[in-house]
Amino acid sequence: MFRFRVTHTQGSARRGELTTPHGVVQTPAFMPVGTQGAVKGVTHRDLEGCGAEILLSNTYHLYLRPGDDLIARRGGLHAFIGWSKPILTDSGGYQVFSLRERRTIDEDGARFRSHLDGSAHLLTPEKAADIQAQLGSDIAMMLDECLAYPATEGEARASMERTLRWAQRGRDRFLAIRAGRAPEVRATNPGQAQFGIVQGGAFPALRRESARDTVAIGFDAYAIGGLSVGEPNQLMYDLVAESTPLLPADRPRYLMGTGTPIDLVESVARGIDMFDCVLPTRNARNGQLFTSEGKINIKNAKYAEDDRPLDPACGCYTCRHFSRAYLRHLFAAGEINASTLNTLHNLYFYLDTLRRIRESLTFGTFDSFRDELRVRLGNDA
Amino acid sequence: MFRFRVTHTQGSARRGELTTPHGVVQTPAFMPVGTQGAVKGVTHRDLEGCGAEILLSNTYHLYLRPGDDLIARRGGLHAFIGWSKPILTDSGGYQVFSLRERRTIDEDGARFRSHLDGSAHLLTPEKAADIQAQLGSDIAMMLDECLAYPATEGEARASMERTLRWAQRGRDRFLAIRAGRAPEVRATNPGQAQFGIVQGGAFPALRRESARDTVAIGFDAYAIGGLSVGEPNQLMYDLVAESTPLLPADRPRYLMGTGTPIDLVESVARGIDMFDCVLPTRNARNGQLFTSEGKINIKNAKYAEDDRPLDPACGCYTCRHFSRAYLRHLFAAGEINASTLNTLHNLYFYLDTLRRIRESLTFGTFDSFRDELRVRLGNDA
Numbered sequence: 001m002f003r004f005r006v007t008h009t010q011g012s013a014r015r016g017e018l019t020t021p022h023g024v025v026q027t028p029a030f031m032p033v034g035t036q037g038a039v040k041g042v043t044h045r046d047l048e049g050c051g052a053e054i055l056l057s058n059t060y061h062l063y064l065r066p067g068d069d070l071i072a073r074r075g076g077l078h079a080f081i082g083w084s085k086p087i088l089t090d091s092g093g094y095q096v097f098s099l100r101e102r103r104t105i106d107e108d109g110a111r112f113r114s115h116l117d118g119s120a121h122l123l124t125p126e127k128a129a130d131i132q133a134q135l136g137s138d139i140a141m142m143l144d145e146c147l148a149y150p151a152t153e154g155e156a157r158a159s160m161e162r163t164l165r166w167a168q169r170g171r172d173r174f175l176a177i178r179a180g181r182a183p184e185v186r187a188t189n190p191g192q193a194q195f196g197i198v199q200g201g202a203f204p205a206l207r208r209e210s211a212r213d214t215v216a217i218g219f220d221a222y223a224i225g226g227l228s229v230g231e232p233n234q235l236m237y238d239l240v241a242e243s244t245p246l247l248p249a250d251r252p253r254y255l256m257g258t259g260t261p262i263d264l265v266e267s268v269a270r271g272i273d274m275f276d277c278v279l280p281t282r283n284a285r286n287g288q289l290f291t292s293e294g295k296i297n298i299k300n301a302k303y304a305e306d307d308r309p310l311d312p313a314c315g316c317y318t319c320r321h322f323s324r325a326y327l328r329h330l331f332a333a334g335e336i337n338a339s340t341l342n343t344l345h346n347l348y349f350y351l352d353t354l355r356r357i358r359e360s361l362t363f364g365t366f367d368s369f370r371d372e373l374r375v376r377l378g379n380d381a
Numbered sequence: 382m383f384r385f386r387v388t389h390t391q392g393s394a395r396r397g398e399l400t401t402p403h404g405v406v407q408t409p410a411f412m413p414v415g416t417q418g419a420v421k422g423v424t425h426r427d428l429e430g431c432g433a434e435i436l437l438s439n440t441y442h443l444y445l446r447p448g449d450d451l452i453a454r455r456g457g458l459h460a461f462i463g464w465s466k467p468i469l470t471d472s473g474g475y476q477v478f479s480l481r482e483r484r485t486i487d488e489d490g491a492r493f494r495s496h497l498d499g500s501a502h503l504l505t506p507e508k509a510a511d512i513q514a515q516l517g518s519d520i521a522m523m524l525d526e527c528l529a530y531p532a533t534e535g536e537a538r539a540s541m542e543r544t545l546r547w548a549q550r551g552r553d554r555f556l557a558i559r560a561g562r563a564p565e566v567r568a569t570n571p572g573q574a575q576f577g578i579v580q581g582g583a584f585p586a587l588r589r590e591s592a593r594d595t596v597a598i599g600f601d602a603y604a605i606g607g608l609s610v611g612e613p614n615q616l617m618y619d620l621v622a623e624s625t626p627l628l629p630a631d632r633p634r635y636l637m638g639t640g641t642p643i644d645l646v647e648s649v650a651r652g653i654d655m656f657d658c659v660l661p662t663r664n665a666r667n668g669q670l671f672t673s674e675g676k677i678n679i680k681n682a683k684y685a686e687d688d689r690p691l692d693p694a695c696g697c698y699t700c701r702h703f704s705r706a707y708l709r710h711l712f713a714a715g716e717i718n719a720s721t722l723n724t725l726h727n728l729y730f731y732l733d734t735l736r737r738i739r740e741s742l743t744f745g746t747f748d749s750f751r752d753e754l755r756v757r758l759g760n761d762a
Contacts, residue, residue: 039718043718065710080710305454323461330417337423340721
């Protein structure tokens with residue numbers, strides 16, 4: 001059920017097709033973030049209209065509300081939320097890590113208090129696998145420890161080594177569920193795949209060690225975690241470049257939580273196939289819009305009488321029908337529709353950028369597309 | 382540009398076609414409320430997908446933000462908001478009336494302070510006509526005085542008589558603009574029509590007097606105002622029945638601000654052709670959903686594991702794709718999409734009810750449709 005085929009390459013960049021139990025995803029792919037089983041402000045049909053082929057959802061949030069047991073009784077996350085295409089679930093590690101004063105992490109896993117009701121929970125590598133089996137996503141992520149940036153090499157090594165031990169435990173549990181040796185878990189997607197996660201902070205040697213040892217455990221594919229956490233862009237690109245050659249060429253490579261359009265194209269150039277990021281959706285709700293000529297803050301008074309579309313080069317619903325003046329009015333008036341129209345645009349912009357990347361790989365013009373994007377967007381986007 | 386043709390009747394109920402500069406509206410019609418130039422939570426294309434043929438927007442809100450001058454410079458409200466079908470604008474009287482401690486009303490008009498920045502404004506019958514001419518709606522409403530319920534007969538008479546004087550002033554100004562005698566007004570829709578409004582509180586004799594004298598002024602068509610303000614349902618139906626026979630049969634009759642689905646069908650039975658109401662949209666955002674078997678409060682815990690659609694008899698996007706369990710989750714999680722999906726459903730339910738009313742009038746089965754709706758929905762909806 002889980003297959004990956006590279007169809008075109010240019011340097012380290014690849015175009016491919018990822019096959020999952022719920023259909024095919026063209027790579028490089030961007031996964032819109034639907035934290036609680038919905039991309040904020042956008043219906044599923046509008047999401048598909050923007051070109052989304054795979055959705056990311058969140059183990060931590062869905063475990064707390066409405067609960068993975070409830071979702072499993074509904075037949076899994078696809079049935080519960082009415083989305084029939086592929087879904088990737090992250091492990092919840094990053095969200096628990098972000099709770100800071102409400103969590104403690106030890107060898108067992110992460111003990112935390114719910115942000116909803118203060119109830120106490122323990123998220124272990126095994127529990128993360130159980131929850132995701134019940135959610136029935138097409139791709140489950142192992143539980144990793146997320147390291148703060150900056151960290152010392154000693155901290156980064158200790159955390160990376162713990163993540164490796166968690167990787168083995170998470171993989172063992174995943175395989176036990178798949179083999180039917182965990183009947184207490186209601187697995188709702190027999191074709192679920194599980195990705196391992198490379199850590200190692202900002203230290204190339206640790207990144208290489210983590211990649212080598214995570215691959216040795218044997219996951220269906222691999223992600224790079226712990227980046228886009230505040231480090232300089234060039235350092236992130238270098239760390240990606242350190243890691244990808246050590247990850248199997250016949251499996252997709254997923255860079256977690258990244259980034260700006262420039263980050264995406266630079267990471268594709270270094271061998272990445274999958275991305276997720278809250279930037280297009282969160283920025284949209286804050287009035288920050290990506291365009292082919294750089295970023296726009298729609299709150300700005302200069303757009304009050306601007307009858308042009310957000311991005312004259314864009315084919316999204318928002319740009320085909322509405323002016324900057326109207327979008328500014330909706331934002332200033334606090335209308336829900338500002339979030340919807342802005343999110344539709346930003347997601348379209350991201351998904352269209354990935355589509356252009358894929359086309360350029362087909363036609364061997366990726367390098368010039370990459371140069372053009374840098375010129376168009378500058379360094380801040 | 383403004384034509385109305387009755388195509389079918391059954392008792393006092395009529396089916397017809399209203400032609401405006403931006404197209405035809407099938408009547409009886411329900412107008413979704415897009416206060417600030419957008420129906421909260423629903424894009425224009427989804428609104429059209431629900432069957433909306435005409436949108437109501439709000440003079441008071443648009444005058445204050447972004448301003449009718451700005452909208453006129455954009456070419457009018459249709460161009461500004463990107464909606465090419467008919468638009469009706471209310472006069473702003475009701476909104477100013479609702480400001481209570483922030484407004485005083487005298488013979489000139491309504492002096493008020495903006496709810497946005499406290500700035501002082503004067504809304505007169507002439508100013509209401511000017512603003513709406515600049516907005517360029519297809520149907521403008523005269524400024525009327527909105528009476529609190531309950532009121533004494535003396536209060537109701539004084540208010541009704543002032544409204545008649547305002548009617549004459551508003552009509553005179555509208556005709557002056559149309560005749561090109563108000564060059565300071567940038568009229569953006571030369572085919573705009575203007576409706577008069579019948580007042581008179583809860584007193585049948587005053588309602589009849591108001592209807593007779595408003596018609597004598599000579600508007601393009603007429604509305605009934607000041608109902609759905611707290612009076613018992615049956616009293617409202619009786620007051621509608623007192624008014625409609627006095628309004629010209631060859632013009633559409635618009636009952637302002639009403640109401641529940643039962644209110645709509647009962648008012649159609651008494652000769653009403655047009656409606657607007659915030660109930661379907663506001664209730665949707667609060668989790669109150671209309672269905673063919675009565676109202677549902679989606680917050681209720683009993684829907685947590687309910688895999689059925691909101692309304693199995695409904696053909697809307699929400700009911701065709703999502704379960705009550707998912708809608709409850711979205712509402713509980715505070716997701717924007719709860720507002721969107723709920724609003725889509727409630728608007729579809731209202732617009733579909735009107736479509737069924739029109740069909741029943743075509744086939745001569747309106748009375749049995751009306752009986753069936755009462756049995757299905759009971760008295761509370």
